[in-house]
Amino acid sequence: MKYGFFRVCSASPDVTVAQCKANADCIIKCIHKAAERGARLVVFPELCITSYTCADLFWQKALLNSAMEELFRIIKKTEKDGCISVLGLPFAENGFLYNCAAVVSGGKLLALVPKTFIPGGGEFYEERYFSSALKNAGETSVFINLAEIAQNGTSGSDKKNESGKTCEIPFTTDIIFKISGNDDFAMAVEISEDLWALTPPSSRHALLGANVIANPSAKSKIIGGSEYKKLLVSSHSARIAGAYVYSEAGHGESTQDAVFGSDNIICENGTILSESKAFEKNDENGALIFADIDLERLSQERSKASAFLQCEEASKFLSKSNSYKTVWINLPTPSKSDLKLERNIDPHPFIPADKDERAARCREVTDIQAEGLAKRIRHTKAEHAVIGLSGGLDSTLALLVTCKSFDMCGIARNKIKALTMPCFGTTDRTYENACALAKQTGADLKTIDIKDSVLKHLNDIGHSEDEHDSTYENAQARERTQVLMDIANMTGGLVIGTGDLSELALGWATYNGDHMSMYNVNGSIPKTLVRHLVTWFAEEALKNNEKRTAEVLKDILDTPVSPELLPPENGNIAQKTEDLVGPYELHDFFIYYMLRFGFSPAKIFFLAKQAFYGVYADKLILKWLKFFYKRFFSQQFKRSCMPDGPKVGTVGLSPRGDLKMPSDANAQIWLDELEKLK
Numbered sequence: 302m303k304y305g306f307f308r309v310c311s312a313s314p315d316v317t318v319a320q321c322k323a324n325a326d327c328i329i330k331c332i333h334k335a336a337e338r339g340a341r342l343v344v345f346p347e348l349c350i351t352s353y354t355c356a357d358l359f360w361q362k363a364l365l366n367s368a369m370e371e372l373f374r375i376i377k378k379t380e381k382d383g384c385i386s387v388l389g390l391p392f393a394e395n396g397f398l399y400n401c402a403a404v405v406s407g408g409k410l411l412a413l414v415p416k417t418f419i420p421g422g423g424e425f426y427e428e429r430y431f432s433s434a435l436k437n438a439g440e441t442s443v444f445i446n447l448a449e450i451a452q453n454g455t456s457g458s459d460k461k462n463e464s465g466k467t468c469e470i471p472f473t474t475d476i477i478f479k480i481s482g483n484d485d486f487a488m489a490v491e492i493s494e495d496l497w498a499l500t501p502p503s504s505r506h507a508l509l510g511a512n513v514i515a516n517p518s519a520k521s522k523i524i525g526g527s528e529y530k531k532l533l534v535s536s537h538s539a540r541i542a543g544a545y546v547y548s549e550a551g552h553g554e555s556t557q558d559a560v561f562g563s564d565n566i567i568c569e570n571g572t573i574l575s576e577s578k579a580f581e582k583n584d585e586n587g588a589l590i591f592a593d594i595d596l597e598r599l600s601q602e603r604s605k606a607s608a609f610l611q612c613e614e615a616s617k618f619l620s621k622s623n624s625y626k627t628v629w630i631n632l633p634t635p636s637k638s639d640l641k642l643e644r645n646i647d648p649h650p651f652i653p654a655d656k657d658e659r660a661a662r663c664r665e666v667t668d669i670q671a672e673g674l675a676k677r678i679r680h681t682k683a684e685h686a687v688i689g690l691s692g693g694l695d696s697t698l699a700l701l702v703t704c705k706s707f708d709m710c711g712i713a714r715n716k717i718k719a720l721t722m723p724c725f726g727t728t729d730r731t732y733e734n735a736c737a738l739a740k741q742t743g744a745d746l747k748t749i750d751i752k753d754s755v756l757k758h759l760n761d762i763g764h765s766e767d768e769h770d771s772t773y774e775n776a777q778a779r780e781r782t783q784v785l786m787d788i789a790n791m792t793g794g795l796v797i798g799t800g801d802l803s804e805l806a807l808g809w810a811t812y813n814g815d816h817m818s819m820y821n822v823n824g825s826i827p828k829t830l831v832r833h834l835v836t837w838f839a840e841e842a843l844k845n846n847e848k849r850t851a852e853v854l855k856d857i858l859d860t861p862v863s864p865e866l867l868p869p870e871n872g873n874i875a876q877k878t879e880d881l882v883g884p885y886e887l888h889d890f891f892i893y894y895m896l897r898f899g900f901s902p903a904k905i906f907f908l909a910k911q912a913f914y915g916v917y918a919d920k921l922i923l924k925w926l927k928f929f930y931k932r933f934f935s936q937q938f939k940r941s942c943m944p945d946g947p948k949v950g951t952v953g954l955s956p957r958g959d960l961k962m963p964s965d966a967n968a969q970i971w972l973d974e975l976e977k978l979k
Contacts, residue, residue: 304904305485305597305834308643309513309546310340311565314587316352316553317739319364324350325371328388329378330586336382338591339640341632344515345491346550347416348400350375350390353519354555359391359398359430368392368720369445370883372403372410380408383633385478387490387548389517390468394443394472397432402490402517404478404628411470411478411628413443416492417502423495424521424559433646434474441626443472474502483632483699485596487511487956493518496537496547507541509625512599514543519550521559522579530564531573534903539571542595542602545743552582565699567592570602574644586927591643601898641911649886650893651830651950663837666830670822671705673947677795677820678950687785690719690739691813692731692744694831695823697738697857698798700908702822706743715741718788721748724755724777728874733858741850751780778814785818795819798944803828803885805943805954806892808936809878816939825953826948828885832858883925884894887917891929896952896960902926902974927975934968 312335314327328345335343347353351366358364368390379386385406392401392413399415402721415437421428446466478488496503496516520530530547538545544567551563565577567590581588612822612853616725653659679687686703700719707714719739723732739746755776756766764772785796798821800810805824810816823831841851841852860874862885867876879885894900900908909922941956941964952960 304901304907305595306642306644307341307483307486307513307592308591308593308640309340309342309344309544309567310589310591311339311344311546311548311567311575311577312587312589313551313563313565314348314349314553315344315582316550318352318553318555319358320352320356321350321364321371324352325375327586329376330381331445331559331584331589332375332379332384332386334584334586335528335589335591336379337383337637338643341384341635342382342488342513342546343483344513345386345388345517346548347389347402347517347519348391349388349517349550352554353389353550353561354557354559356555357430365391365393365398372405373441374407375607376408376410379405381633383407385411385488385632387515387517389492389519394437398430398438399434399437400427400431402492402515404490404631406630406632410445410468410470411630412473412476412626414476414490414492415472415473416495418494418498420494427494437472441473441475441624442469442470444469447551471626471628473624473626475505475624476628477506477509478628478630480632482631483596485600486513488513490515490517490659491883492516493520496533497749498584501537503537503541503543503545507543512541512543512596512603513594514538514541514545516545516547518547519554519561521599522562522564527562527564527579527690531566531576533570533571534566535568538568542606543599543944544596544868547733551580552587556777563588565590567594568764569594570599570768588725593643595644597900597904598898601900646908646912648890648916649829650897651827651889651952652833657771658842659833660837663834666826667702667705667834667837669947669949670702670826673824674703674706674797674820675709678706678712681795683793683795684716685716685792686792686797687718687720687789687792688744688797689723689781689785690735690744690801691799692721692733692735692738692857692861693865694828694835694857694862695799695801695804696735697854698826698831698834698838699822700738700742700744700798701835704744710726715745717742717744718792718794719744719746719783722749722751722781722784722790724780724866726777726863726867726874726876728759728865728869728872730856730860730876731865734853734860737849737853738857741847741853743932751777751784755780769867774864775814777812777866778811778864782814782817789819797822798946799823801826801828801831801878802952802954803888803892805940807882807888807932808939809882810939812939816943818944821944821946824943824955825948825950827889827952828862829889859869883928884917884953886923887913887922888929891926893952896906896954902971902976906975906978923978927972930968930971930975934966934971937962937966938964 304594313330319322366678388403392399402414415434417434419427480486487510489511534547549564550561554561562579567575575590577590590902721735789796797820798818801823839851842850862878863874863876885896894905
């Protein structure tokens with residue numbers, strides 16, 4: 302697939318206890334099905350060829366021989382499927398029995414990876430049969446007699462290495478699988494209980510470069526167990542900044558002492574991309590789930606994670622790096638390059654989709670904003686806060702957060718100076734909403750009409766008031782800022798900034814006008830999140846029986862976003878920001894993927910087309926993406942001297958902590974890439 306996406310499948314075949322041939326038949330069908338869906342990696346459960354619940358039958362030579370024979374039949378039958386498969390089976394070597402994962406692809410057995418941590422309590426008594434990989438610390442390969450297996454199914458290995466009869470196979474936990482021609486993919490394997498260990502083998506694998514971990518597992522279904530597994534798998538994938546493909550035993554396993562539920566999980570850096578439902582059988586051959594992991598995204602995450610470069614403990618793991626083997630896989634390029642992504646691309650990456658989670662996020666964000674401002678108030682011993690209140694979303698949020706800060710500091714809200722400064726573009730609706738909001742919050746409201754001041758200034762510099770250009774607009778913004786700063790000086794106060802992250806990214810602010818303040822509480826809040834935060838405040842007001850406050854906030858939310866710098870038309874807002882710069886939800890999407898992951902313009906366009914399918918035409922998305930890159934590069938000089946403000950999320954533009962970018966950087970490379978897109 303394009304842009305670093307790599308499709309994986311976690312499969313739980315419908316097994317029969319101790320019936321290797323029937324299990325292999327089912328596994329082969331699952332691999333065929335996964336390959337048809339475009340999967341390039343298929344992970345099966347622990348001991349899936351025999352079934353996990355064979356108990357003392359694992360000591361039976363007939364079962365071991367059959368398992369090895371069926372493994373090679375699976376390899377032969379899936380040779381043309383063009384994917385990597387990870388399969389579980391028992392394997393005997395040097396008098397010990399190991400619980401192994403066989404990694405196969407292209408008609409070859411690439412390696413056998415033994416399990417390290419062997420459970421021996423409760424319903425799990427693997428220690429009765431299997432040895433730990435640590436028993437085999439001195440051996441890193443085995444010789445398997447392929448001809449003998451083909452003839453009579455023996456699983457025995459020897460070291461005669463007779464030409465044409467035996468094959469040397471890597472047999473170790475310390476192995477990383479890579480795909481020729483794909484620099485982003487590096488896979489390692491750990492088995493079931495290995496993940497539950499204090500130091501999972503995958504931690505070491507990750508430090509040595511593995512970014513995809515396959516885990517064939519078999520955990521019984523118990524109350525609360527599924528949630529714990531999800532937490533463990535997701536948190537571990539976040540810790541290693543990698544993808545984790547977890548496959549669990551399910552249908553067909555013995556229920557004599559436990560039940561197995563096919564809790565399959567695919568995670569990427571802490572996010573669950575796909576998971577199965579309990580006891581789900583969504584295919585005639587078992588349960589299969591799919592997801593497209595983003596290898597490029599993982600590479601970007603790791604490039605920013607100092608733990609992979611500087612962690613002191615890493616050196617202890619890296620000291621073992623000379624024991625690691627690398628197996629290269631020649632995996633054919635998928636025949637279909639236009640497959641629909643097997644993952645959800647959220648059109649609003651800054652906003653949680655779940656209502657309860659969104660409410661919790663809003664509370665947390667506003668707490669961070671308020672605490673940041675409260676600290677600044679205490680530090681400066683400011684007696685007042687001064688806010689330009691326009692009746693728009695940004696200044697509304699700034700006032701609400703400031704009220705919260707004053708409550709934290711035990712300062713009366715009437716010490717907040719809320720200034721409305723109507724001028725040429727101010728409408729009755731926004732003016733009245735600003736006044737009503739100040740009254741409802743308890744702020745001290747003052748109206749200063751700046752029309753005469755701006756007209757005098759325009760006349761002084763020889764600019765016609767009939768010429769509605771950038772000078773005409775910016776003169777108003779700068780006059781407002783001057784008034785705010787002067788009143789702050791008069792009252793010993795702080796000017797609270799209102800501009801949001803989206804406006805800063807686009808440079809949609811007047812330099813040394815609304816661009817400037819003494820502390821900007823909204824500087825790292827994208828426009829789409831601003832709207833949700835104001836909505837949350839409205840909902841909280843209703844809960845507290847503050848109906849009038851909720852009504853005012855609702856009307857502010859319904860008002861078109863506008864700087865109101867041009868005269869109204871028939872009393873209505875004449876200047877709608879999104880008509881000029883494009884939809885903010887698109888720009889916030891672009892901001893997230895450009896700054897958070899450093900994705901190319903082509904990849905961002907690819908993701909946006911899926912995220913906004915049916916909402917915006919591809920041509921329109923491309924138009925505004927070009928606009929975004931032009932503005933983002935050309936307006937960096939405004940961000941280079943932006944005021945202090947609290948960081949609330951993973952994306953920020955502060956030159957002190959987030960974006961260190963020269964103001965004279967050239968955007969041509971990015972624009973050239975967009976010009977090639979259709």
